[in-house]
Amino acid sequence: MDKIFLSKSSYCKCVQCQKILWLDKYKPGLAADENNESALKKGREVGELAKKLFGEYEDIPIDENISVRIKKTQELLKNKPNIITEASFSFDNNFCSVDILKNDSDGVEIYEVKSSTKIKDVFLDDVSYQYFVLSNSGLTVKKACIVYINNEYIRGKDLDITQLFNIEDVTDAVLEKQDEIRENIGRINDFMQEHDKENEPETVLEKKCFDPYSCEYWDYCTRDLPKPNVFDIAGMQRRSKFKKYNEGKISFEDLENEDINAKYLEQIDFELNNREAKIEKGAIEELLDSLKYPLYFIDYETCQYAIPEFEATKAYQQIPFQYSLHIIREEGGFLEHKEYLAEAEDEDIIRNFALSMIGDLPEDGSVIVYNKGFEASRNREIGEMYPDLKDEMERINGNMVDLMVPFRQRNYYTKEMKGSYSIKYVLPALYPDDPELDYVNLPLVHNGGEASEAFLSLKDKTPEEQVEIRQGLLKYCKLDTYAMVKILEKLRDVTS
Template identity: 25%
Template sequence: MRVLTKSRFKLGLECPNKLFYTKKEQYANQKVNDAFLQALAQGGFQVEELARMHYPKGVLIEGNDWDYERLAEQTKILLLQENIIIFEAAFLIDNLFIRTDILIKHGNNIKLIEVKAKSYKPSNDYTFIGKKGSLVSSWKSYLFDIAFQKYVIQLVYPGWSINPYLMMANKEAKASIDGLNQMFRISKQADNRTGIVKLESDISKLGTSVLGKVDISQAVEGIMTDKYKFHDNMGFVESITLLKEAYLEDRYYNWPTSYRACKSCEFKTTDAEENEGKLSGFKTCFRKQHQWTDTDFDTPNTFDIWDFRRGEKLFSEGVIFKKDITPEAIGYKEEAGKLSRTERQWIQIEKNINEDNTCYVDVDGLKQEMTSWIYPLHFIDFETSTVALPFNKDRRPYEQIAFQFSHHTYHEDGTIHHASEYINNKPGVFPNFEFVRQLKKVLAADDGTIFKFAAHENTIVNAIYEQLLDSDENDKNELIDFIQTISHSKRNSVTTWRGNRDMVDLCEVIKKYYYNPYAKGSNSIKMVLPAILKSSAFLKDKYSKAIRDIKVSSKNFDSNYIWLKIEDKEVVNPYKSLPKVFEDWTEEQIELSLSEIEDIADGGAALTAYGKLQYTNMSNQEREQLTSALLKYCELDTLAMVMILEYFKNELVI
């Protein structure tokens, strides 16, 4: 039985063509295996379980997930009661199907509660409807989701009065117990589905709730009366009808392509997936609507141009290929002393068109920048976590947790040390203040220039600065002074500062003076490093040798480890070569483990691993394996920055 569910409705609002591709094995879907999205989804499970605990008399309808009629019938029987609370209530009518998170019935008065692992501040009067009277874009899809639920329920029960609410994390509330997050364990069920194990069933033992319930009747009413539209040319009821018909007929909708939507489309194939015969929804749309051939797909297009703010306008004018773009079309402007945004875009466009894989380098600018650096150079990387349900007492939802750093030093004579590292792997311990103490200890010994990659590290120390202001730590003033020395204040900070050792953003250095075509417009270190390795004879020669032979110390890898592996004359991305978490474990040991993490090669996996380390009943052996994998991953992040510096120094600025 094909039905338009609320998730399919939301997907169809993003782009109706996606309804044709979703849940089809032959089409690739890049959101399915996204580690960061999976981490967010797990937070959603936990918030939902805590929300249910607010209603201990609630009845859960579970099982038979794809038997829509049976689920709706179970719900109908329960709703014969005058007063009842139902979790996962199901409603089916005219091939529309929904399940509600929490439904509270008092006669004909209904509270429809949608639970989300998002956050809000009760003091903000403009969370959902902005100051100009329109829906806040970041909430739009959630509000349409709830409007769809209300619409379907109202069709089934026209006489009901339905009031919609959102229940989510209250960023102004504090946890009143330690380990709140770990009261809800993510686990795999026998059928390989994700489930939750609750360690506590009495909500009174969880202290003050960090969840809040918000009435969203005004926003939902505006959606249902077409005051607020998702697409300007489509009303709410009309969108439901059209999307339902297209999905039931399994028909390609032929919704017009657009730069923004197609650029972020998840139905694209990787090279490996194409080789396996997977289909690309992106390519299907462009074949059908633009009559693209294989040659067109091989022709450089505008979708990967870095920070391309004119992409939407040019796309609407029919300019999709880079060969059709002029400098005037992108608003080309030069800036003294560095690459402007549009200069960088134009370099990318020209090199792509001309199949020129040589790097652009502003040698003079880079050299001048490098002469301002003070040795020894320090390279730092943080691993952090934000969760809806706090790990520690007195912490708020989505408050920054800094649990790990790695630190490499580069001396003027070229000596490289993995100088220090810090990790907190103890459950129930708030790490931030000790994190800063350890950072201060290793960075305050000299005046050397400190490097980060992107803005993250500055954001984190600003967050810890605010936490320290609110704390009663004995050394808070010393730690605050240190933070102000190595950072700059964020825009809305009450106090403003820029430290004399304000961290140098190596990513910004790259943006100003260097462009590598192999990075394909990206400035992420996960793309920049492999691109530079592909271009650098020096790095390939040096790091394809064992650690013992290159005189680069390591705290986590033995002397036989080789950072760069060459396969088919190509460098393997070192992040993909990192050892598996449980590489030497037996299948039985892995089966008994709590973490269910295979490898740590990106930030999403790292924050998930930290969450699992908060389990108090994890064995010491498993805790050590996870900790070791985190340390190795973070060490590579700072070594990657060192490699970039070595490339600059030994091949570009000689």
């Protein structure tokens, strides 16, 4: 039987779990529908920028037939010295494209580009596989390197890609892995020949299901486990979950008498015994008594650029682009709403965000947030970037009250919260079947990840599409702060 076709991505999947390759081939429709377009786009942008690191280059179009790409690569290899990007090679049905190939008179150098800020083991598998293919194709590979993002680099007015990218020589590590690569390829081929379409491989659940990446087939591979099970315990470390799983402690019934964290046992107890809501009035009243009018309910939305877009920012820095603000100025007062959403073309986005917020929070009332650490960190970053705004950012931080605390501390807990204190679990638990508070009913944006992707997509959209997306962003963020208003109402109700 012919050897299977392996690319560098499919090889790396098999290093994680060989069954992924079988599922990709025979049951691809069972993969979770994960929206990775934003991550893929960032990867493409980083890859395209990195191609400029060594000056002029010859590019092999990746949308062409593989055999055409390989033939073009062979032609360009003759024109040494030169730089070839997406250089394509095949050896014994093992295929790879090299992000950047430095083609010198005495051999070649491999540069694998990653949009990550650190080197991971799987990157070494990736570049080692490329070394294997190229060296067995008759090339002298002098060096193998990984190019990745330097998130300590602060952008000036102009982007300096020599500062943005780190280049690490991993040749020694790659050479040490060559026997492993050969053996793995043999095992992968044996595995796929042993398991045809009608002969599904055994499922083995272990740490590799999430390392280095969360497997898209997790739901499929765990379909026969009791529901809920050990993997549904909120907050438990993954290695602890797998330890219990391997001990045969899988269902909540298996776990209810285990020596584990009290919060995990509480989640199990509430689920199995359908307990009434736990309400510790004293702790909740302590939070309520700390509130001072006017009450400002605020929530930020942020996005991240792999390639820093704005002066004085770093790669993957959280860039605040939107807030929603509900205000109650006095006890019994009516509910006001203010909001801010940056323009997609704004080059001073962070400062304009901050100035708008400062203008909307002029008094020293309670600034109510859900997960104080996030908004407070953004404010500190703003103060560091703009010293003239630092006092105002500190003032706002000093007035912050975290509405998440009673749920994180389990002062208020119900079965429906499923062990979580995320607002996406708390809100429907407090207000079940309320369409006004259901994120599913929003027209376009339903969570923070979608909000970030929506904002980042604006520049590529038509004016009509931009209007629609902006409306979706405003409705989503408005619900986040209205949700906090309703949660506060519920806390007052249960303590009155």
